[in-house]
Amino acid sequence: MNCSTPSFRGEIAKLPLLEIDSLAVDYRTSRGTVHAVNDVSFFLEKGETLGLAGESGSGKSTLGLSIIRLVPYPGVIGGGQIKIDGRDIVALPEHEMQTFRGTKVAYVFQDPMISLNPVKKIGAHFVELIRTHEPNVSKKEAFERAKTVLKNLGIQPERINDYPHQFSGGMRQRIMIGLAIALNPDLVIADEPTTALDVIVQAKILDLLESLRKAYQMALILISHDLSIILERCDKIIVMYAGHMVEYADGTELHGRPAHPYTQKLLQSIPNIELSDQKLTAIPGSPPDMLNPPNGCRFWPRCSCTMEICRVKEPLLISIGRNHLVKCFLYGEKGVQSE
Amino acid sequence: MSEIVRVEHLKKYFPVQKSVLEQLFTRKKKSVRAVDDVTFSIKKGEIFTLAGESGCGKTTTGKLIVRLLKPTSGRIYFKGEDITQLKREELRLLRRKMQIIFQDPYASLNPRMTIGKAIGHPLEIHGLARGEEKKGKVLEVLQKVGLTPPQQFMNLFPHQLSGGQRQRVALGRSIILEPEFMVADEPVSMIDVSLRTTIIDLMLGFRKELGLTYLFVTHDLAVAKYISDRIAIMYLGRIIEIGSKESLFKNPLHPYTKALLSAIPVPEPKKKREVIELKGEVPSAINIPPGCRFSSRCPFKKDECTKTEPELVEAEKDHSVACYLS
Structure with a gap:
């Protein structure tokens, strides 16, 4: 409880697949700097699933994109480390980074309608991907490999010669997932992979991701605004608010003993289809303007437990149990006393 | 409770452009059957929800009722009056009583109008108030919606x-005229989770305060369950199941409703659900399968399902389903 650095670091001896340490990502706009991701630290081991939950503007996508170093202009990684297999990729030259993408870490984007090239056949997408990373593979061989991937996705291999517009939204998202796993990466980051899809298709896509993850022994980071699907599918969960990681815990722990007032309120504002006579509570106010975030804790203007210190000092992420971190003064002021 | 809106055999077909060859060689007209024979009624003071996946015709039905679209056939009654054939001026008067709010608040407000002007605009259109009186009303409404x-x-x-x-x-713009009926088309689906509840609470508050009746259109059955009194599930332009919230969620009868409910994520850790698998995807609304329109995906298909379309039949009190199985 009295440690300012996360205690879980000591618990593992072997090298984690992904280790992020006090990461900061800024957008340097003409109207000022937006600190989109602030002081985020966590690690992920092979085969684990991590959920990043948060509302729009909470920095969850920026965090995801920074792991493959694709934060769009004017975003820059302002500090910290991102280690993949022990190697810090923050300062890696672009050509080396390219070999990382696809083979080590792959990304599934939200909108399958705009993420595929409309004038290229599905097969060409796969062939380009495979041959860029493995130039020795012949076109024919790449084509065959693509067919196997399609089969694993539940798409008829004969459809490899179709164009993206000939597929439905759900099918296109399957293809996007196929492109992500084609090179057998260790980590797949799925950024709102089902937000544009209907619930029945959503369930199918998430099941597909889960079975592929197990079959290919990948780790998965699932980014979503929908805490329901994250609770349902992930082992560990990070809750983001206004660029801060406000809570980190196992799914059961987060659901059973949510510590941060934001997490508590968020859980109370999700309708649950299995409950009748549920009373939802609202969180007053709106998320802050990221150009002028409030001083101290970023949640205090909307929090029902605000104390004097919350307005002036930013709380540190402290450990309140096994694998449970929270960024809130309600759990003591340890960590700020050194200032 | 008396009935406020009644819809009978409502249809809306959108014509489809045929290709050159088709124009030369076929005479058959092609159309998207967005709403295909829908009948229901809404009681005064209730929240009635149309739910379904994208493309099922729920939004089109909502727009038809406030007559933003002209139906291909069928009848719409508002407080007993047939409004299907009303002309422009008559519609304008009618819309003092029925309003609609849309999904996308980024597109539904004029970017060059101040908030005050936007909210006061309906008063101007209907010649109800101007000057200081209008300003007073606008301020009152802003207060009511929590701005x-x-x-x-x-x-x-x-x-x-x-x-x-x-x-x-x-929401403020639509209640300033103190309407009796409002169509709310996915009003919270583009809003962040933490803010959704406040919008829903406002809507529930107006129902009490102004005696509003809502037609709520949504794809999100968890929200539908929270807010509605009665729910109709639509599939490919038709209502396949309709009933009170309690009986529909407790005892879903149509295989499609069952599949839909089983696919909804539950906010509980690692919850293992029995998801009912459906074959394939929703067929195109241009080529609707013969017989029951769900038969092409139904795991329990029988012979008669592909022959004639099942009608909505009451299975239990205030709960009807269009399926041969039940």
Whole structure:
């Protein structure tokens, strides 16, 4: 409880697949700097699933994109480390980074309608991907490999010669997932992979991701605004608010003993289809303007437990149990006393 | 409770452009059957929900009822009066009583109109108030939808507000005329989770305060369960199951409803659900399968399902289903 650095670091001896340490990502706009991701630290081991939950503007996508170093202009990684297999990729030259993408870490984007090239056949997408990373593979061989991937996705291999517009939204998202796993990466980051899809298709896509993850022994980071699907599918969960990681815990722990007032309120504002006579509570106010975030804790203007210190000092992420971190003064002021 | 809206055999077909060859060689007209024979009624003071996946015709039905679209056939009654064939001027008068709010608060507000002007605009259109009186009413409405201090919000433009605040403006604009009936088309699906509840609470508050009746259109059955009194599930332009919230969620009868409910994520850790698998995807609304339109995906298909389309039949009190199985 009295440690300012996360205690879980000591618990593992072997090298984690992904280790992020006090990461900061800024957008340097003409109207000022937006600190989109602030002081985020966590690690992920092979085969684990991590959920990043948060509302729009909470920095969850920026965090995801920074792991493959694709934060769009004017975003820059302002500090910290991102280690993949022990190697810090923050300062890696672009050509080396390219070999990382696809083979080590792959990304599934939200909108399958705009993420595929409309004038290229599905097969060409796969062939380009495979041959860029493995130039020795012949076109024919790449084509065959693509067919196997399609089969694993539940798409008829004969459809490899179709164009993206000939597929439905759900099918296109399957293809996007196929492109992500084609090179057998260790980590797949799925950024709102089902937000544009209907619930029945959503369930199918998430099941597909889960079975592929197990079959290919990948780790998965699932980014979503929908805490329901994250609770349902992930082992560990990070809750983001206004660029801060406000809570980190196992799914059961987060659901059973949510510590941060934001997490508590968020859980109370999700309708649950299995409950009748549920009373939802609202969180007053709106998320802050990221150009002028409030001083101290970023949640205090909307929090029902605000104390004097919350307005002036930013709380540190402290450990309140096994694998449970929270960024809130309600759990003591340890960590700020050194200032 | 008396009935406020009644819809009988409502249809809306949108014509499809044929290719050159088709124009030469076929005479058959092609159309998207967006709404295909829908009948239901809404009681005064209730929240009636149309739910279904994208493309099922729920939004089109909502737009038909407020007559933003002209139906291909069928009848719409509002408080007993047939409004299917009303002309422009008559519709204008009618819309004092029935309003609609849309999904996207970024598109439904004029970016060059201040919030005050947007909310007061309906009063001007209907010649109900002007000058100081109008301003007073606008301030009152801003207060009601929680945009405080109202004096300050009045002079802001939409781009200065967040999504949730904009949806409050849209809500304020539609209640300033004190309507009796409102169509709410996915009003919270583009709003952040933490702000959704406030919009829903506002809507529930207006039902009490103004005696509003809602037609709520949504794809999100968890929200539908929270807010509605009665729910109709639509599939490919038709209502396949309709009933009170309690009986529909407790005892879903149509295989499609069962599949839909089983696919909804539950906010509980690692919850293992029995998801009912459906074959394939929703067919195109241009080529609707013969017989029961769900038969092409139904795991329990029988011979008769592909022959004639099942009608809605009451299975238990206040709960009807269009399926041969039940």
